[in-house]
Amino acid sequence: MTVTMAAALNTALRDAMRDDDTVVVYGEDVGRLGGVFRITDGLQQEWGTERCFDTPVAESGIVGTAIGMALYGLRPVVEMQFDGFAYPALDQVISHVAKYRNRTRGTVGLPMVIRIPYGGGIGAVEHHSESPETYYAHTAGLTVVSPGTPGDAYALLRSAIAFPDPVVFLEPKRRYWLKEDVELPVDGEPIGRALVRRTGTTATLIAYGPMVSTAMEAADTATQDGWELEVIDVRTLSPLDSDTLATSVTKTGRAIVVHEGPRFAGYGAEIAATLTERVFGHLAAPVLRVTGFDVPYPPAKIERHYLPTADRILDAVAHALEY
Amino acid sequence: MTVTMAAALNTALRDAMRDDDTVVVYGEDVGRLGGVFRITDGLQQEWGTERCFDTPVAESGIVGTAIGMALYGLRPVVEMQFDGFAYPALDQVISHVAKYRNRTRGTVGLPMVIRIPYGGGIGAVEHHSESPETYYAHTAGLTVVSPGTPGDAYALLRSAIAFPDPVVFLEPKRRYWLKEDVELPVDGEPIGRALVRRTGTTATLIAYGPMVSTAMEAADTATQDGWELEVIDVRTLSPLDSDTLATSVTKTGRAIVVHEGPRFAGYGAEIAATLTERVFGHLAAPVLRVTGFDVPYPPAKIERHYLPTADRILDAVAHALEY
Amino acid sequence: MTAVWRDVAPDGGLREPCSYELELDPAQLRDLYRLMALGRRVDRQAINLTRQGALGVYASSLGQEAAQVGATVALEQDDWLFPTYRDTVGVFARGVDIVEILALFQGSWHCGFDPLRCRVAPLTTPLATHAPHATGLAMAARLRHDPIVALTFLGDGAASEGDSHEAMNMAAVFQAPVVFVVQNNHYAISVPIDLQMHASSIALRAAGYGMPGVLVDGNDVLSVYGATRAAIDRARAGGGPTLIEAVTYRIEPHTTADDDTRYRSAVEIDAWRARDPLERFLALLRESDMVDDAFLATVDAEGETIAARMRDALFGAPDGDPREMFDHVYAAKTSQLQAQQTALDRELSATEETE
Amino acid sequence: MTAVWRDVAPDGGLREPCSYELELDPAQLRDLYRLMALGRRVDRQAINLTRQGALGVYASSLGQEAAQVGATVALEQDDWLFPTYRDTVGVFARGVDIVEILALFQGSWHCGFDPLRCRVAPLTTPLATHAPHATGLAMAARLRHDPIVALTFLGDGAASEGDSHEAMNMAAVFQAPVVFVVQNNHYAISVPIDLQMHASSIALRAAGYGMPGVLVDGNDVLSVYGATRAAIDRARAGGGPTLIEAVTYRIEPHTTADDDTRYRSAVEIDAWRARDPLERFLALLRESDMVDDAFLATVDAEGETIAARMRDALFGAPDGDPREMFDHVYAAKTSQLQAQQTALDRELSATEETE
Ligand SMILES: Cc1ncc(C[n+]2csc(CCOP(=O)(O)OP(=O)(O)O)c2C)c(N)n1
Ligand SMILES: Cc1ncc(C[n+]2csc(CCOP(=O)(O)OP(=O)(O)O)c2C)c(N)n1
């Protein structure tokens, strides 16, 4: 069965609502419209306005009420319409979502999922193409997940909804229409495990979300140069499965981490720092970063020059091989 | 003249208001009370409620109105009362403060300063001891400064107020009472330059804000072990003066970066990643990190076990020397 | 002429209609019509250009011309406007070049005009976040005893955001000369107004801030103009902020990317088409013999000229230089950005060579 | 007995006082007094313990006992309370162990009681951020047809935050069974109410959300109880949220760390001392012969017992195990946290050995 990531996510929500009647889905335009990306399409029709409903335009209120819902015993799955419109909820996320279990000495967990379509490449206007993963990944108490394929999108979203703690679920919106031949349902993937998507020996590419496809493309092309690139899909950004990464880089001796968001103090720095700490003696070159530039996300007409490409990744591999 | 950092900051504000009548200071309790830490003490008395005034409790509104003020041509210097209460303003900071100049193709700069007392060690309740620097440093378009000494506090705040772009000015609140023998006014320090506070050859300690004192203490103690540690005060977190860091580590071959905030995807990762990229061949050991743990800031009674200490830094030096 | 609107009685009822002697002569009234008609032409052209790919997306003002034009025309030259992505026609009526306005939707740059020269802030996408900017600018003007006023547009959806509350409360506390014009067009994308709020009017919120609240027929340009003008005059005179709710309707889908058949009926849209703000005003002008066919033909011709210019300027426009993305992040380029720009430069040169 | 309060007429005036037949028998009335008196004793003890270093800081309820106790006592067992750092006495009146309540101020842990068991959310420090939690819990209850109600306290300062707006608007839209009780104690730290807002009453905001607004003398425990009880009953019956403003006064400085001489006069404080909520209520009870000296002596004795227990539990309490900081971050400890805990463990063992 060929499914898009959008369809896989929609199915995951549907199946989760079927299997657990404490799951409620809400946010801006997720009800009648089915979401601006149609990820919640049909849920309100199927489950009614008590299980899937629209809210006023108030992101802090949406996340804040979800905390109250979780406190009550429901499992809210809320949508932030775009990456750039999730920022008004950051205070609720940092001050409460991330801290509630710890604050209450383990008494009150908050099983909730905050879904955020993120990243660029769709020709959108300002604030619709942000990559905010570092803000979330740096926040202790959050679990941050980003799938790179339709199958993972299904499996990880199911796992996120079943998870006992809050999950920030980052959906690579430019890959919503990415297709995969996969039979749904697939089993829930455990949160916290990276995946070696392709094995190789020349160097390790480390990517997540929208960049998984790009890294795979780079690895495909690289064979023309006789390079066998190992590709790791991080999948869970926090907590990071550094074992899988370290094992790979111990073997290859070289690593390139790829992400769309700005480089400075970005998520890639953590991967580079962690790997260097863990496998310093095995590194033939520094861990290199292929990332977005340190600029506000650029306008649509020039965004393709901002986004990491397979070419840039291969340039970085070549650079790593020069050491 | 012996001055505390609090007094140096107060003098800097006073002098800036005297020298530039577009400077206005506002925020919660900064007027009549002079701020909960008294950093704005006396400013309203001296300059009147038109230059220094109290606002309703609304951080997003405070930062948002400051944008409008800067648009008008004033230089607002606003205070967020505590690190943990600056989060409601993150959307204004990320979506507007950081992006306005770029959005308007360079036409509209926003000369404004957001002062935030930050960090722990003062025995406070939850939300009063956060180290949010990574959120700001990762945001392209922001300039992020944190002084480690009274003299720098004065000089850097003056520079921040005179700067043509918005500055997030992070004040290490546990060092407000730190004293230095320094004659005010001192010349404005250029933003963007790190400072070698102590020279050495064994390894480089890299710190900023509250950890500068701790790093200096470690370096003092280290002489007992025969170690000569170089200490660099980063001062401007973004943009990072990586030249000064690279020069030092090229010499010492070992670096330990120290900060209070959580480690994972934290600011120290950037320093580690950048240094490794720049001076890989000179590194005798991976850049190590001595940081806060990946937990919500702990309650006051146990916070001393969370905060990096000189001992922990020296352990890291010993570890680096084992490579 | 007389403009009519209603102050909201804070118990939700409407006070007796207020009337305001408009100091508008026939030429000015004609110009109001002209701006609305040109605005509509510009709006149609923008939709077409989007269909043809010259714009990436567009949020139409169709049906809201009276609310936008009536409000912005009430501003003086030195006053400031803080618009949203919805307010193309209002910004156009303020005199900003339409091609520059559309840069955001074209994707050539986030803001195409010079806000300081135009006294118009960039079209803002994050809802309500520009409201505190308007309040802040007005606070600054008041501190400086500068008799200017800021006007900000908000949508009915945006009014649910925390920022709108903080902006209004602070405006009232500091008696800032700012006018909040909420265009209640009945929808926030797919969400109808009765799921957005439980009160009968957004203008009712004014009482909670201690400022006047005004409910106005947003499809009646004279009432919008009159209510806004009165609020602006009061603000300029030191009387503080006002909240105006202009009740109107979005005729087109939310944006060119939206499918509104999913959430509303054609019947509903048609009912509002019948209250078209242009036709209403034109009927009035005709009745009082203030316009004739020659005038309308001139307006049409002017509209076609502008539309042609939009086509020329936007169709097949070059992408712009990607190197520019590094140029405006800071006043002085950091060495980090310089290095990234150089890397891109090298990449672009290599591509050019191989081409 | 009869409780009296006023519905706020939305034009800022006060409607005729409402009265409510309180279904409280003398024993219950006495208990109201008892809780306020014990609350005051507990409050005084907390201040003392702060002076002695057993608490790091404390935010006193002195003067606000009627507002806090009157409101919380109106809740049923299964209802939920969402308090702030100011509401120690209200949480105490709800039956939560005082030593557990004070954990936040003691610095032993952020929250010392079990919110699920107590049906009381943690004392929240970031202003207004807990208001949407209350709304959300009430929304959930409504979705589940569970007849419980959430009550949240807010301060006059907190009401300026965007979160209070979003929480109230969403509560109204979803007709959530939640009661917002704003204790207007005239100050947000040093900032007086007239710099916090321009309207004459926070309760006026209710009209803007389409919910009832009530202005009540916050130093009159029966009025607070009556107004809250009426709001709770209406919410439970499906009538949606209510906004209550209880006008009161903070007699002590903002916290034990505050110096209030910088921003208010002793004269002002004294004027409010004269309206002391305990004395007022006691006078009423005495008038109607509902209390006698023996009863008051019992209450005093009970207060002393509690105070002694506070002293015993808090004075010289151990710091707690720092290793615990890793235990509750997630349901399952990550390997990363395990490694950090192990490192701390090693450090602690090393220190213990050298000691
Ligand atoms: C902070 C924020 N949240 C969400 C969005 C996504 N969004 C764009 S337009 C819109 C609806 C806005 O409705 P309204 O304020 O009524 O304005 P209208 O489009 O009707 O003019 C939403 C939810 C946004 N732009 N900003
Ligand atoms: C979001 C946020 N901003 C700022 C603060 C700092 N602060 C603590 S209490 C306070 C004043 C609160 O006043 P009010 O809401 O009236 O409550 P009160 O203390 O009078 O009970 C402030 C500004 C905070 N706790 N949270």
Ligand SMILES: [Mg+2]
């Ligand atoms: Mg609308």
Ligand SMILES: [Mg+2]
């Ligand atoms: Mg107060």
